[in-house]
Amino acid sequence: MNDLKPSLYDFTQKELTQLVKPSFRAKQIYGWIYHQYAQSFEDMKNIPKAMKEELATKYLLNPLKIVNKEESSDGTIKYLLEMQDGKTMEAVWLKMKDEQYDESGELTQEAKYTICVSTQVGCKVGCTFCLTAKGGFTRDLSAGEIVAQVVTLKRDNNHKHNRKINIVYMGMGEPLDNLENLSKAIKIFKEEEGLAIGGKRQTVSTSGLSNKIDKLGEMDLGVHIAISLHAVDDELRTELIPMNKAHNINSIIEAVKRFPIDTRKRVMFEYLVIKGKNDDQASAKKLVKLLTDIKAKVNLIYFNPYPGTPYDRPSRANMVAFQEYLVKHGLLCTIRDSKGIDISAACGQLKEKTQGEI
Ligand code: SAH
Ligand code: SF4
Numbered sequence: 553m554n555d556l557k558p559s560l561y562d563f564t565q566k567e568l569t570q571l572v573k574p575s576f577r578a579k580q581i582y583g584w585i586y587h588q589y590a591q592s593f594e595d596m597k598n599i600p601k602a603m604k605e606e607l608a609t610k611y612l613l614n615p616l617k618i619v620n621k622e623e624s625s626d627g628t629i630k631y632l633l634e635m636q637d638g639k640t641m642e643a644v645w646l647k648m649k650d651e652q653y654d655e656s657g658e659l660t661q662e663a664k665y666t667i668c669v670s671t672q673v674g675c676k677v678g679c680t681f682c683l684t685a686k687g688g689f690t691r692d693l694s695a696g697e698i699v700a701q702v703v704t705l706k707r708d709n710n711h712k713h714n715r716k717i718n719i720v721y722m723g724m725g726e727p728l729d730n731l732e733n734l735s736k737a738i739k740i741f742k743e744e745e746g747l748a749i750g751g752k753r754q755t756v757s758t759s760g761l762s763n764k765i766d767k768l769g770e771m772d773l774g775v776h777i778a779i780s781l782h783a784v785d786d787e788l789r790t791e792l793i794p795m796n797k798a799h800n801i802n803s804i805i806e807a808v809k810r811f812p813i814d815t816r817k818r819v820m821f822e823y824l825v826i827k828g829k830n831d832d833q834a835s836a837k838k839l840v841k842l843l844t845d846i847k848a849k850v851n852l853i854y855f856n857p858y859p860g861t862p863y864d865r866p867s868r869a870n871m872v873a874f875q876e877y878l879v880k881h882g883l884l885c886t887i888r889d890s891k892g893i894d895i896s897a898a899c900g901q902l903k904e905k906t907q908g909e910i
Contacts, residue, residue, distance in 0.1 A: 556636055559615040560585050560607075561703065562696035564736075565743050577603065579745065585613070586746040589707040612636060616700045618708065627663075631705060635697055639690060641724050643701040644668040645709060648718070665711065666718040669701045671734055672725025677759050679793050681782075681824060683858050684724045693725070695736035702747065713747060722757040722778075728764035738773050751775045752814070757822065762799045765807040772812060778820040778851075779804060783830055784838035792824075801842070808846060818849040818884065825871055826855045827864035836877035849884035 563571065565582050572578040580598060584590040593604040593613055619640060620632035627647030634640050649664035673690035675682070702719060711717065719741065721727040727734045734756070741749040751774025758765065759780045768777070781801070783789035789796040808819055821843065825831045839850070852875055855865050871887055878885040 556694070557610070557612045558694070559612040559696040559700065561615065561699040561740070562694055562736075564740055565745055572603075572607070581607075582743075582745055586703070586743075587713045589703055589713070591707075614700065614704075615694075615697055616704050618704065621708075629705075629709070631708075633701065633704065635693075639673045641670040641673050641693065641697075643670060643705055643723055645705050662715070664716070664718075665709075666720055667702050667705050668720050668722045669698055670723030670725055671698060671721055671727040671730045675725050676729055677726045677793060677795055679759065681792055681826065681855060681861065681863055692730040692733055695733045695740060698733060698737035699740050702741065702749075706747075716753070717747075717749060719749060719754045720757060720778075721755065726759055726761070727756050728758045728761045728768060731764055731767060735768070735771055735773065738775055742773075755820070759793050759795070760799050760804040761795070762803040762807040765804070765811060769807075769811040774814075776813075776817065776820070777808070777811060778822055779808060780822045780824070781839075782822070782824045784835050784842055788830060792826075792829075805842065805846070813847070818847045821848050821850050822853055823850055824853045824855055825866045825874065827866040827870075829863065831866040831870040831874060833873065833877055836874045840878060840881040840883060843883060849886070850878055851886050851888050853888045 560568070560581065565578070568582060569575045569578040572581060577599065581596065584596045584599070588595070590596055591614055593599075593608050596604060615636055616633045618631055619634045622630045624630075627650075629645040631643050631645070632640055633643060644667070646666045646668060647663055648666050649661075651659060651663040652661040654660050670693060672692050674687050675684045676689040678685045701723075702717070705711075706713070706717065721734065738751070738754055738756075741747055741754060742751060754773075755776040755778050756768065757778040757780060765777065768775070780793075781789075781804070782792050784801070786796060786800050789801060811819070813819060823830070823839065843850070852871060854871065855863050857863065857865055875885050875887055
C-alpha cells in the first residue's frame with residue numbers, strides 16, 4: 553500500500569510545468585483539472601493522445617470515488633470518499649448562507665458554502681470524545697487527496713471553479729500531524745490558475761500541537777487557525793485530549809500569540825461543551841481569564857453523542873448561560889448551529905455507519 557500512484561492534484565502548477573513539456577500543455581492540463589473538473593484523461597480534448605496515454609501510466613487523475621452521500625434538510629451534504637487503496641474518509645459540504653432574492657424574484661446574492669476536509673484516515677491524538685479517534689490511526693492523506701476533496705465536492709454540486717468557497721480543515725484527522733502534505737495542499741488551493749482559494753478562506757483546526765502551530769506560522773501561508781481548546785484546566789484537558797500532557801494549555805496560548813494573524817482578524821477557539829464536565833459558570837469565568845490577552849472569538853459546540861460514549865450533550869440553558877457570560881465579559885462568542893444534525897453530525901460518524909452496514 554506504500555506505492556500509491558501520485559495524482560495530478562499532488563502538484564503545484566510549477567511542479568506540473570516541470571513534469572509536462574511544453575509549458576503551455578501543463579497550463580492546459582491545470583485548466584482541465586481545476587476549471588473543467590475533468591474526470592478522465594480522455595476528457596482533455598486539446599491534449600495530444602500520446603501525451604494523455606503517457607500521463608495515464610504515471611499519474612492518477614481522480615484519486616477519489618464517492619461511495620456514500622447523505623444530504624440533510626439544511627443543505628449539508630456529507631460524503632464518504634474512497635481512495636485508490638480502498639481506504640475511506642469524509643468531506644462535508646456545508647451551506648453557510650442561503651441565496652437571496654429581491655422583490656421581483658431576481659437573485660441578488662448566491663448561497664455561500666464551506667467545505668470541511670479530512671487530512672488523515674483516523675487520528676493519532678486519541679481524544680476521548682471523538683469518534684474518529686476510536687478507530688485509531690491508519691495513514692496520512694497525500695496533498696492530492698486533500699485537494700481532490702474540494703474538487704470532487706465542487707464538481708458534484710455544480711459549483712463553478714471561480715465561485716468563492718471556504719475550506720475548513722476539520723474533518724477526520726489532526727491537520728498539523730500531517731503538516732507537510734497540509735501545507736502543500738494549502739499552496740495548491742491558492743494557485744491563481746487553479747482554484748485560487750486564498751489563505752484567508754482556509755482555516756486549520758488543531759487540537760493544539762503547539763510546536764507545529766509555530767511551524768505553520770513560520771510558513772506564513774496566510775491561513776487562519778482554530779484551536780480546539782475544550783477545557784480551561786490541564787487536568788480536564790488531558791482527560792479529553794491525552795496529548796495535552798506534552799502540549800499543555802499554556803504552551804498553546806503562547807504559540808497562538810506568536811502566530812501571524814491579520815490584525816483585523818480574531819483567532820477562533822473551539823470549545824466543545826460536555827454536560828457536567830465543562831459547562832458551568834466557573835469554567836466560563838476561567839475561559840475569559842485565559843483569553844484576556846488574545847484577540848479571540850469562541851465557538852461553543854454541543855457535544856454530539858454516539859453509541860458507547862461516556863459523555864452527554866449539554867442542556868440548551870447551560871449553553872446559553874455560558875455564552876452570555878463570555879459576551880458580557882467582552883468575548884465574541886457563537887454557538888455552532890448543528891448543521892447536518894439529522895444526518896450524522898460529528899466527525900467520523902458517516903464512516904462508522906457505512907462500515908457497520910457492510
Ligand atoms: N483534529 C482537529 C480537526 C478535526 S476535529 C481538531 O481536533 O481540531 C474537528 C472538530 O470536531 C473539533 O473541534 C472536535 O472537537 C470536534 N468533535 C469531535 N468529536 C465531536 C463530537 N462527538 N461532538 C462534537 N464535536 C466533535
Ligand atoms: Fe483527532 Fe481532532 Fe478527533 Fe481529537 S478531535 S481525535 S485531534 S480528529
